[in-house]
Amino acid sequence: MRILALALFLASETASLMPGTPPQEVLTLPTPSPIRFFNLARSGSLAAAVCRDHQLRLWALPQGRLVSTVELGDQAFEMTAISGDGRSFLVADHSGSATVWDTSAGKVQWQIRLAHYPGLVVFSHNGRLLALAAQGDPVQVFDLAGKRKLYELEQTAGGTAAAAFSRDGALLATADADTGVRVYDGHSGKLVSRNGDFLGEPLAVDFTADGKQVVAAGADKAVAVIDAASGRLLRHLAKTAEPVAYLEVSPRGGSVATLFMNAENLLEPAAVTVWDIASGRRLTEWLPPSLPIGGGWTVDDHLLVATATPEAVHFWRVW
Amino acid sequence: MSNERLTRRDLLLKCAALGSLTAAPSLSVAETVAFLEEQARQPTAWDEIGPFYKRGAPRAAELRAPGDPGLPVAVAGNVSDTAGNVLPGASVEIWQADHLGRYDLDGYRYRSALLADESGRYSFGSVMPGHYPARVCQHIHYLVSAPGHKTLTTQLYFATDPVFEGDPDRNFTRDPLIYSRELVRPVTLIGDPKDIHAAVAFDIVLERL
Numbered sequence: 001m002r003i004l005a006l007a008l009f010l011a012s013e014t015a016s017l018m019p020g021t022p023p024q025e026v027l028t029l030p031t032p033s034p035i036r037f038f039n040l041a042r043s044g045s046l047a048a049a050v051c052r053d054h055q056l057r058l059w060a061l062p063q064g065r066l067v068s069t070v071e072l073g074d075q076a077f078e079m080t081a082i083s084g085d086g087r088s089f090l091v092a093d094h095s096g097s098a099t100v101w102d103t104s105a106g107k108v109q110w111q112i113r114l115a116h117y118p119g120l121v122v123f124s125h126n127g128r129l130l131a132l133a134a135q136g137d138p139v140q141v142f143d144l145a146g147k148r149k150l151y152e153l154e155q156t157a158g159g160t161a162a163a164a165f166s167r168d169g170a171l172l173a174t175a176d177a178d179t180g181v182r183v184y185d186g187h188s189g190k191l192v193s194r195n196g197d198f199l200g201e202p203l204a205v206d207f208t209a210d211g212k213q214v215v216a217a218g219a220d221k222a223v224a225v226i227d228a229a230s231g232r233l234l235r236h237l238a239k240t241a242e243p244v245a246y247l248e249v250s251p252r253g254g255s256v257a258t259l260f261m262n263a264e265n266l267l268e269p270a271a272v273t274v275w276d277i278a279s280g281r282r283l284t285e286w287l288p289p290s291l292p293i294g295g296g297w298t299v300d301d302h303l304l305v306a307t308a309t310p311e312a313v314h315f316w317r318v319w
Numbered sequence: 320m321s322n323e324r325l326t327r328r329d330l331l332l333k334c335a336a337l338g339s340l341t342a343a344p345s346l347s348v349a350e351t352v353a354f355l356e357e358q359a360r361q362p363t364a365w366d367e368i369g370p371f372y373k374r375g376a377p378r379a380a381e382l383r384a385p386g387d388p389g390l391p392v393a394v395a396g397n398v399s400d401t402a403g404n405v406l407p408g409a410s411v412e413i414w415q416a417d418h419l420g421r422y423d424l425d426g427y428r429y430r431s432a433l434l435a436d437e438s439g440r441y442s443f444g445s446v447m448p449g450h451y452p453a454r455v456c457q458h459i460h461y462l463v464s465a466p467g468h469k470t471l472t473t474q475l476y477f478a479t480d481p482v483f484e485g486d487p488d489r490n491f492t493r494d495p496l497i498y499s500r501e502l503v504r505p506v507t508l509i510g511d512p513k514d515i516h517a518a519v520a521f522d523i524v525l526e527r528l
Contacts, residue, residue, distance in 0.1 A: 158368030266453035
């Protein structure tokens with residue numbers, strides 16, 4: 001599942017792109033060492049990369065200016081994540097040691113111990129909550145400012161593949177290996193609803209902008225729209241050719257971007273598609289030149305995707 | 320009286336009653352029995368479920384269709400708890416890639432939902448799963464559950480996997496997902512050179528809730 005962690009999307013303020021325009025490379029960030037992990041803050045102000053030289057490099061966006069470099073040590077990292085405002089950056093290694101860094105100070109903010117290697121890490125939109133799970137274990141939710149664990153979700157067989165907070169943090173949705181899509185109260189961890197319509201494992205989940213619906217997809221090769229309060233399946237978008245590895249709803253809520261996985265070869269790139277949620281219409285589709293390492297929606301509802309070469313990160317404007 | 324239904328605990332208690340099991344002076348008989356039970360069998364090691372589990376698989380003991388390419392393999396084992404009690408009716412869901420390393424996401428090829436029989440035994444026939452990119456070793460996924468026991472996700476690996484270069488003791492960590500050497504099982508080759516089958520034993524031990 002860690003390969004799915006590569007599929008993290010970028011949020012950044014950029015100029016608009018006319019529909020139908022082929023994806024263009026809009027920014028290149030040179031990297032002195034090849035990238036292992038890459039994240040961008042939803043605020044669009046910061047990009048972060050952990051490179052093979054064990055340095056965390058932080059760039060201010062949209063200028064692409066390198067603002068700091070942090071020595072992370074010799075841990076073998078398995079997963080990284082950045083908070084929405086870019087202030088907190090989490091790295092977790094194979095032993096289950098998770099470290100939250102304060103990016104502005106370049107200092108360790110908090111350390112959390114998991115039973116073993118991480119399976120999931122997600123910040124809430126305001127960066128105050130952190131959902132974290134060892135692979136196969138229940139999701140734990142932490143209050144970052146208070147440095148305390150708030151609650152733990154129920155154990156599900158096989159654990160959780162993906163999770164997302166609603167924009168106000170009131171709800172937390174999980175895509176679980178037992179094929180359930182669950183919605184919990186974001187403050188208490190109490191189960192709100194469960195959808196059981198998936199046959200294959202859902203691998204990606206997000207809320208619509210108003211938090212009333214959950215968009216989920218995975219090995220079933222179809223994007224489902226689910227009522228968050230009841231767990232009832234509302235509709236499917238069109239059937240897809242490949243499993244969905246990651247999805248993210250646009251800031252204005254009208255579109256959802258899906259990153260597919262190439263089931264024949266997980267190391268080869270698969271398409272990125274943008275859908276209109278209301279109609280299920282496919283707005284655009286693009287096959288990246290290599291496996292995406294990150295990406296996301298801009299605040300004005302455009303989609304950027306990042307790929308990497310040994311020397312640089314390349315940003316492509318897809319929609 | 321038949322002792323077919325005797326559990327390991329029953330036997331230990333009977334031994335104690337008959338004087339053939341002696342408790343250490345500092346331990347009661349019950350404590351001794353509990354200690355011996357705990358030591359009896361370790362639960363099967365956990366492994367991650369992987370991304371391609373699919374519920375609703377048919378109960379098929381033969382996953383290999385006639386003419387399927389790949390090395391035929393027969394897998395069998397018992398499902399029990401840590402006290403050695405067999406678990407009839409335990410659910411054993413298994414799924415794997417075909418001999419070329421491809422999972423069937425659209426149907427249920429090489430997927431089955433078995434039930435352990437009265438003696439806790441399960442078995443199935445398949446083909447040796449292939450390697451695929453982003454994963455080091457050949458493997459078969461397991462999801463095992465029984466009432467009153469912790470549900471187990473794990474994976475079965477094969478000592479003959481070329482990745483181990485004949486030495487799984489030394490090389491099993493080449494796949495970072497293999498946490499326990501015990502999950503790498505010996506493979507017995509059966510038949511004449513023109514019709515070789517592989518056989519693998521894989522017992523499952525579940526923890527009580």
